[in-house]
Amino acid sequence: xxxxxxxxxxxxxxxxxxxxxxxxxxxxxxxxxxxxxxxxxxxxxxxxxxxxxxxxxxxxxxxxxxxxxxxxxxxxxxxxxxxxxxxxxxxxxxxxxxxxxxxxxxxxxxxxxxxxxxxxxxxxxxxxxxxxxxxxxxxxxxxxxxxxxxxxxxxxxxxxxxxxxxxxxxxxxxxxxxxxxxxxxxxxxxxxxxxxxxxxxxxxxxxxxxxxxxxxxxxxxxxxxxxxxxxxxxxxxxxxxxxxxxxxxxxxxxxxxxxxxxxxxxxxxxxxxxxxxxxxxxxxxxxxxxxxxxxxxxxxxxxxxxxxxxxxx
Amino acid sequence: xxxxxxxxxxxxxxxxxxxxxxxxxxxxxxxxxxxxxxxxxxxxxxxxxxxxxxxxxxxxxxxxxxxxxxxxxxxxxxxxxxxxxxxxxxxxxxxxxxxxxxxxxxxxxxxxxxxxxxxxxxxxxxxxxxxxxxxxxxxxxxxxxxxxxxxxxxxxxxxxxxxxxxxxxxxxxxxxxxxxxxxxxxxxxxxxxxxxxxxxxxxxxxxxxxxxxxxxxxxxxxxxxxxxxxxxxxxxxxxxxxxxxxxxxxxxxxxxxxxxxxxxxxxxxxxxxxxxxxxxxxxxxxxxxxxxxxxxxxxxxxxxxxxxxxxxxx
Numbered sequence: 001x002x003x004x005x006x007x008x009x010x011x012x013x014x015x016x017x018x019x020x021x022x023x024x025x026x027x028x029x030x031x032x033x034x035x036x037x038x039x040x041x042x043x044x045x046x047x048x049x050x051x052x053x054x055x056x057x058x059x060x061x062x063x064x065x066x067x068x069x070x071x072x073x074x075x076x077x078x079x080x081x082x083x084x085x086x087x088x089x090x091x092x093x094x095x096x097x098x099x100x101x102x103x104x105x106x107x108x109x110x111x112x113x114x115x116x117x118x119x120x121x122x123x124x125x126x127x128x129x130x131x132x133x134x135x136x137x138x139x140x141x142x143x144x145x146x147x148x149x150x151x152x153x154x155x156x157x158x159x160x161x162x163x164x165x166x167x168x169x170x171x172x173x174x175x176x177x178x179x180x181x182x183x184x185x186x187x188x189x190x191x192x193x194x195x196x197x198x199x200x201x202x203x204x205x206x207x208x209x210x211x212x213x214x215x216x217x218x219x220x221x222x223x224x225x226x227x228x229x230x231x232x233x234x235x236x237x238x239x240x241x242x243x244x245x246x247x248x249x250x251x252x253x254x255x256x257x258x259x260x261x262x263x264x265x266x267x268x269x270x271x272x273x274x275x276x277x278x279x280x281x282x283x284x285x286x287x288x289x290x291x292x293x294x295x296x297x298x299x300x301x302x303x304x305x306x307x308x309x310x311x312x313x
Numbered sequence: 314x315x316x317x318x319x320x321x322x323x324x325x326x327x328x329x330x331x332x333x334x335x336x337x338x339x340x341x342x343x344x345x346x347x348x349x350x351x352x353x354x355x356x357x358x359x360x361x362x363x364x365x366x367x368x369x370x371x372x373x374x375x376x377x378x379x380x381x382x383x384x385x386x387x388x389x390x391x392x393x394x395x396x397x398x399x400x401x402x403x404x405x406x407x408x409x410x411x412x413x414x415x416x417x418x419x420x421x422x423x424x425x426x427x428x429x430x431x432x433x434x435x436x437x438x439x440x441x442x443x444x445x446x447x448x449x450x451x452x453x454x455x456x457x458x459x460x461x462x463x464x465x466x467x468x469x470x471x472x473x474x475x476x477x478x479x480x481x482x483x484x485x486x487x488x489x490x491x492x493x494x495x496x497x498x499x500x501x502x503x504x505x506x507x508x509x510x511x512x513x514x515x516x517x518x519x520x521x522x523x524x525x526x527x528x529x530x531x532x533x534x535x536x537x538x539x540x541x542x543x544x545x546x547x548x549x550x551x552x553x554x555x556x557x558x559x560x561x562x563x564x565x566x567x568x569x570x571x572x573x574x575x576x577x578x579x580x581x582x583x584x585x586x587x588x589x590x591x592x593x594x595x596x597x598x599x600x601x602x603x604x605x606x607x608x609x610x611x612x613x614x615x616x617x618x619x620x621x622x623x624x625x626x627x
Contacts, residue, residue: 149330152330152334153330153333153334153337154337156331156334156338156601156604156605156608157334157337157338157341157601157604158559158562158563158597158600158601158604159559159563160563160566161563161581161596161597161600162341162597164581164582164585165342165345165346165585165593165597166345168585168586168588168593169345169346169348241459245461248461248463249461249463249563249567252461252463252567253566253567253570253582254586255585255586265461265463268461268463268464268467269463271467272463272466272467272571275467275470275471275475276471276475279471282467286464286467286468289461289464290456290459290460290461290464293459293460293461294455294456294459294460296459297455297458297459298455301455
């Protein structure tokens, strides 16, 4: 990555001051690699993670482009082919449900919602968690103790029931799903970020910044948060599948997205109703959902192995 | 392990921290449910206003919110969750007493299965690190972690009940047949997660010096694993038991619904959909206390198994 100019100044940079002979020695010499490049190379060597990333990329493309390309509408009911098995002949590649809606296009549209919820909710929890954790960790003392005690208290609550309650109380609006899940999911992030910040703030460069008179908020913004990136990235990839799962769970119970919108959870729920007569209505959304979760987990695992210096062996 | 002062202080402090948690739980749940639009007596057919008023007076819904709140707190103190708003002639206590044994049975069996199978699979994989068996097992474990239980459950029903006809597709009659599918569904992610945890920690422990010493002494491998490696390797699994309980409880909501099991989770979802205030609050509180209590036990277990732990840091 380009952003890491500080990495290997010792190897490549001083070439200008050397005499031509020595400069020639250094020419084509070891090119410095930043920790990010190291991590990148480790990640590329992890075949499971790379495969998962490729599959995930294809999945995202399909979900974005698919509904435009496919001639069916997600709530168009094809009365000539209700509950049709997957068939190329009638154009319903994944079959249709009990009222003749095309499963393929519904699965892809549902994927849009599921992935969107995963992304946005994770973003919400990312913003809350990182700022909360960084502030608690950096200021320490009473601030830290009070803030983390609060996290402990919330942590002990039955999380899923709160989300369900929120959905019941405020109605099943899609925006609320984003916020509800994100707002309850930031606790882990806050804890991880706090721990990391505690060790970061004792680093010499933070000391140096403070000695130079940089203000606390600037230190947090410019020195602490960028160095949290690795940990946060790993955690984000592991949070996305969790969030998708929570949304599917809610939709499965009938508490998530509402018709005409759909998500993988809602589709699995519909499919489970008809699975005896039309197993394909369950199979396709379930497969898409599972493959997505599977891939995200592998990517997250790969990232952790690549970025966590502790497990380097 | 001696019951030294710091240990006692640690326990006391943990117990004391439970109180604000509970209070916050009660408060949040109470006010959340009360600001909900729609009341428990909303129905298709509007009730005559006089009857509506009578009903609300009977359940104290006409009082100021704060008064209702303190009334509820007082009730909770004597462990009375009040009457259900939807199930006629039932108190929430009775509903919990009715549903919980079922949920507990399924949950406890799933936990047991998850722990035993998860630990054995994890140890097995660690001992054959990087073999084909290890890779395929861990691939399956990752699948187990990823695949949602509301996908597993219909698949199992389809396979073992609809096509196979060996087990009932749902219902609950306290026989082992009716328990198999729900328990397996619930246990699957726990097995998978514990197996992954156990493999990782076992590999780490096997590389440590005291294991090398044990081997150098000439102990048979079996004894090295069982006597020396297993206990420290179990620590991460033990600390996962708290979150695992919470996961099992939430999982049971879905599983009970799919298999139509009359457990606490079914009551909760039904209560949430019907705005049965007292039932919803009662169940959330009950689950909250359960999770807090189990976390406390797990914490104690952890500190007993790990003598290195410094209580002040917890």
